[in-house]
Amino acid sequence: MRCERERIRNFCIIAHVDHGKSTLADRLLERTGTISPREMTEQVLDSMPLEREKGVTIKASAVRMLYTAPDGKEYVLNLVDTPGHVDFSYEVSRALVACEGAILVVDASQGVEAQTIANLYKALDHHLVIVPVVNKIDLPNARPQEVAAELVDLFGFSPDEIIFASARDGRGVDEILDAIIKRIPPPRAPVEPTLRALVFDSHYDSFRGVVAYVRVFDGVLSRSEELLAMCSMASFEPMEVGTFTPAMSPVSELCAGQIGYVATGLKSVRECSVGDTITSARRPAREPLPGYQPAKPMVFAGIYPVRPEDYPLLRDSLEKLRLNDAAIVCEPESSQALGFGFRCGFLGLFHMEIVQERLEREYGVEIITTAPNVELEVLTRRGELVRTNSPAELPPEGEIEEIREPWALVTIVTPAEHVGSVMELLASRRGVSKNMEYLDPQRVMLTYEMPLSEVIIDLHDALKSRTRGYGSMDYSLLGYQPADLVRLDILVHEERVDALSMVVHRDDAYRRGAAVVEKLKELIPRQLFPVAVQAAIGKRVIARATVKALRKNVTAKCYGGDITRKRKLLERQKEGKKRLKQIGHVSVPQEAFLAILRTEE
Amino acid sequence: MKDQGQCVGLYIHIPFCRRRCLYCDFTSFSGHRRWWQRYLQVLLQEIRELSPLRPCTLYVGGGTPTVWPAAYLEELIKAARAAGLGEGAEATVEANPGTVGPRKLALLRQSGYNRLSLGVQSTKDENLRLLGRLHTAQQAHCALAQARAAGFANINIDIIYGLPGQSLAAFREDLERALEWEPEHLSAYCLSLEPGTPLAEMVRKGLLPEPDPDLAADMYCLAEELLASAGYEHYELSNWARPGFACRHNLLYWRCEPYVGLGVSAYSFIDGKRFARTADLASYVRLPVAQRIAFSESIDGALAMFEAAMLGLRLVQGLSREAFAARFGVDPVALYAEAFSWAAGEGLLEVDESRVRFTQKGRLLSNEVFARMLPDRAG
Ligand SMILES: Nc1nc2c(ncn2[C@@H]2O[C@H](COP(=O)(O)OP(=O)(O)OP(=O)(O)O)[C@@H](O)[C@H]2O)c(=O)[nH]1
Ligand code: SF4
Ligand SMILES: [Mg+2]
Secondary structure, three states, X not given: OOOOHHHEEEEEEEEOOOOOHHHHHHXXXXXXXXXXXXXXXXXXXXXXXXXXXXXXXOOOEEEXXXXXXXXXXXXXXXXXXXXXXXXXXXXXXXXXXXXXXXXXXXXXXXXXXXXXXXXXXXXXXXXXXXXXXXXXXXXXXXXXXXXXXXXXXXXOOOHHXXXXXXXXXXXXXXXXXXXXXXXXXXXXXXXXXXXXXXXXXXXXXXXXXXXXXXEEEEOEEEOOOXXXXXXXXXXXXXXXEEEEOOOEEEOOEEEOOOEEEEEOOOOOHHHHOOOOEEEEOOOOOOOOOOOOXXXXXXXXXXXXXXXXXXXXXXXXXXXXXXXXXXXXEEEEEEEOOOEEEEEEEEOOHHHHHHHHHXXXXXXXXXXXXXXXXXXXXXXXXXXXXXXXXXXXXXXXXXXXXXXXXXXXXXXXXXEHHHHHHHHHHHHHOOOEEEEEEEEEOOEEEEEEEEXXXXXXXXXXXXXXXXXXXXXXXXXXXXXXXXXXXXXXXXEEOOEEOHHHOEEEEHHHHHHHXXXXXXXXXXXXXXXXXXXXXXXXXXXEEEEEEEEOOOOOOOOOOOOHHHHHHHHHHHHHHHHHHHOEEXXXXXXXXXXXXXXXXXXXX | OOOOOOEEEEEEEEOEEOOOOOOOOOOOEEOOHHHHHHHHHHHHHHHHOOOOOXXXXXXXXXXXXXXXXXXXXXXXXXXXXXXXXXXXXXXXXEEOHHHOOHHHHHHHHHHOOOEEEEEEEOOOHHHXXXXXXXXXXXXXXXXXXXXXXXOOOOEEEEEEEOOOXXXXXXXXXXXXXXXXXXXXXXXXXXXXXXXXXXXXXXXHOOOOOOOOHHXXXXXXXXXXXXXXXXXXXXXXXXXXXXOXXXXXXXXXXXXXXXXXXEOOOXXXXXXXXXXXXXXXXXXXXXXXXXXXEEEEEEOOHHHHHHHHHHHHHHEOOOEEHHHHHHHHOOOHHHHOHHHHHHHHHOOOEEXXXXXXXXXHHHHHOHHHHHHHHOOOOOO
């Protein structure tokens, strides 16, 4: 392959969720003939079954297109499609590093939204050239001129930079291609002859091991040369080098400026993780490329197998998922109530849901997830600062000097008519107003500071419902602030159930405690003795209920055929008993935990 | 008449009812008149083919055997006699009070049935309506008087308790009135809401209050008390009888003795095998004998011991350690050491030199004990 940098363009498509990134990518793939009309499906790059079902991009994907410009010259265009959901903004940042330009897509009927702003600023931070595109101009309620004016006013684009397009009917696509060639610069020149390729994503393939998605900055990445991942110091013989078309197609080498993949044959992503630099094993580069901050998980929860014997399956499945999704962190954890499992960290609640669904669907592990929480900082009386992401591990109240919780900066864009209702919502979530700005006469941008825990739970859904779906939000982490938090313990027959402990705001403890106790009372089967269910802060019980003793478990009729039926029934009961979790003397079916954890929130 | 051959209890299932009751999940069909004749013929054929087995008790149950003309039921007992059922043997027929009159009862008695089991269920019309029974309390009372007049000297009545909304006081009245009718035998069953039945659906939808199991337990204790003071012997978890009137046929079940069940969905137990006939009426009538069997299992080893112990414990006098040991070569108290000592510790079971029996608390919680006695399944 010829290595003409001048003929290469690397760009990504960024936008607010659902503004049409993946659909625009479809049109580009079509127009460049990368995908034949016969192979074309909608959002062809969203290849994961879950992405197709939810209509949302979860994982960034790269694709290489060959484009012959009107002037007759052939260009290599590398496109990176990115997810728009706020939980996956980390994926966006990674994609940005591999590119010189970004197409900023804005929906002509919705206008600028919270993630439009957030993602644009990220792209500008990386010094990317931005091509603003107003999309969906075919929609009857499109207001392209107003949206263009917003782009001009808010971000200082000049009116003639803005391209009007419809990813549905293909209008504007030629202009976009032209802008990619003319406005986005080719890759920078190599600064040294030795190979340096940045790993910006990866996936795991059982045949090829870890497949690293790379952007080559310096030198040449060749299949015939032994390679080294500079951070992990793992060396490997590449099994395959190639580009995405969008299927993986082998090439013999990738030159500086190009985007492609290298199949490393490595068995663990940790040996070749996102952000690492790949270099030549024989003549390594002196310094790695500036990598990324590792993804920072915001939400934590315990994940346990429903059937204890599935623990190895869960472990292996999580391991495999992490090969494809470096943002998941997890450590083994054990709970007296739920057995062996993992404490996992996620980018957000949506991310957590996706991991849960993938575990159950793609790997067939039935799992139970504890209530999500954020990571807390605890200053103990002895002056130690401890970080904990598990409520069960919070030191006893008496040893705590101060608890600090993470705060987030939340940006919300809402139609002006809903501003009152949104502010009310934010206030009820302990939000502190920082700024309010009219984007245009109809739309307002609110900036708030609030505890992260209030953001992650369901702020996004609550916002959507208060704004009839028109509100949008983005958030970023600020830092820790002292908070009046307490650990709420649940006791069954005087035994603490670790999996049900939660950290809550003191004012909320009574309500939450009473709710859980009532629910548990319904779910715990009656035992031969009365069972007390209590919610407590430290030693102080704040809510209680009693499960009455079982008095009757008898089969009324037992004649001919009833004997077999009854024995079967007893056998089922016995099977069921095997799955009971023993909390002290009380047997509780795991379903009870499942139900209570699923109804939480 | 033959008198050789193994003696078995003979159960005959008549799966027809005039109308389905709202709580019923037995195998039974309303209508289906056109099947009656053929079904009867198949049953008669099966009775004729019993040999070398010989019936020593007869129990015609349902469904509602008395939807049939007395003549059909007479043919059944005649066939049983021909197959070896002795003159003095217990021969029970179940009757729905709404389907019998003086004539039918007289005919049944004359044809040789000597025990009548009346599905009274309650002496209160409101309960009968709730259950969807087709008779009134008055009709039940009359049926009983008519049965007496017809010469039945061994009558059972069934009573159901634990109904949605039923109070303890209402149940006391119900039971006291039933006792005034002076049956020789009384079965009291706690209502179980079987999923899919209209009654269960009504409770599920909240149209009827959910029955309170604690209250049902109180009712059971009350029944024990009232029946004992009226001179009835409590001999099985749900059965009471005047001395000498325990149901011999049913005792065969609890003593793990052999029985043959004819008719749709009926179970048999012979030579360590339990098997069931198909519940499908059409195939039952059409298919050859061998294909009428829908299910079969071997009851041997640990399973046989478990069943013997469980059924034996259902009898109020309890399980005889000696008899069990004679049959299986092991003392049940040693075999179920863990379960029994747990149960004794919880006050559910009494163990003495000769027997193991439930306490009153244990009778109500018997399944808790049985579940702990279950052998681990092989395979
Ligand atoms: N009418 C019209 N609909 C469009 C256009 N572009 C995209 N859509 C529709 O908008 C919806 C979202 O499109 P996607 O391409 O999945 O949006 P996305 O930005 O990739 O979404 P995420 O990856 O979830 O952030 C889909 O239903 C598309 O069919 C357009 O130009 N006109
Ligand atoms: S009479 Fe008996 S078998 Fe017939 S429907 Fe009623 S309860 Fe069921
Ligand atoms: Mg997309």
